[in-house]
Amino acid sequence: MHFSMYSYLRKFLFYFNPERSHTIALQGLRFADKLGLLRLVTKPTAHPRTVMGLTFQHPVGLAAGLDKNADYVDALAALGFSFIEIGTVTPKPQTGNMPPRLFRLVEQEALINRMGFNNKGMEYVAHQLEKTRYRGILGINIGKNKDTPLEHAADDYRLGFRHLWKYASYITINISSPNTPGLRDLQEANALTALLATLKKEQGKIAEIHRYIPLVVKISPDLSHEALRTMATILLQQKIDGVIATNTTIQREGIEQSPVAHEAGGLSGRPLQARSTYVIKQLHPLLQNNIPIIASGGVIDKASIQEKLAAGASLVQVYTGLIYHGLEIMNDTSK
Ligand SMILES: Cc1cc2nc3c(=O)[nH]c(=O)nc-3n(C[C@H](O)[C@H](O)[C@H](O)COP(=O)(O)O)c2cc1C
Structure with missing residues (x-):
């Protein structure tokens, strides 16, 4: 879609509250797909690359959280992403936090969200993926239910992995959402080692009988250099296949002027760009070219x-940029 066209659509969508316009946009997209209109969307030029043993047509994919329940995979695929990540999916359905829980910072080209893993649960998502036509690269992002105590978190991730691996090109272990209390504590050395060891064991069992499903860890941008160093050591020890750097931040630098800056939740978009790239720059030498980085x-x-x-990323993912600029972002992926 041409930028000027998207700017009209954006005006219409921004008339509604952010969560409502999210649903309107996705339902509209699915309708356009059913009518065959998305065939008219210009697809990015192919610049293939192999990452985690998978061949990506170009570097730009869709980040988790836009399609939490795999309701819109075919329509989103028609937009030309080289990969799509769905989720976060938890074992049981949950409603997430009370609305309002998503805020636009238009001047800053940013969002603050505290959705809290609202999703329909792994059974529903498996059912949706059975019906999906898309055969491209699909990441499935898994998490834990809010009411699962942290010491049993590994059980939830194992359940998600067992239930959904057969639909996945790779599985993302989300331990970095700021909106599930305690979740980010799973990034701490002992908890992380135990969680990843459990999932590697599961990965091994599945690989023996079926196929190897790459495991990717999604990390927070709010980790100190020391914490990143420890994180890198553990990821290498556990032979993790990829890292997504990063999730949203709880920092509020650069958005002090916004009337919603005080809202609790994770900040995404332009104000996150520099911090997130800085994390990639620190992580890249620590991972010694053994683990690819997916930028978000x-x-x-x-x-x-x-x-x-x-900075060292092999692929990138978009979310907030899509809300503010539409598909313009993908027009030239000549890298
Ligand atoms: C409304 C919203 C919901 C999100 N939900 C998830 C989620 O369920 N799981 C996840 O791993 N990341 C989630 N994210 C984080 C994005 O995947 C992405 O990592 C983050 O927004 C930073 O990228 P961006 O600046 O391009 O938006 C969400 C982001 C937003 C704005």
């Missing part, structure tokens, strides 16, 4: 895509 956080235009790749 402030991928908002061509320049930010190039910045992420130059």
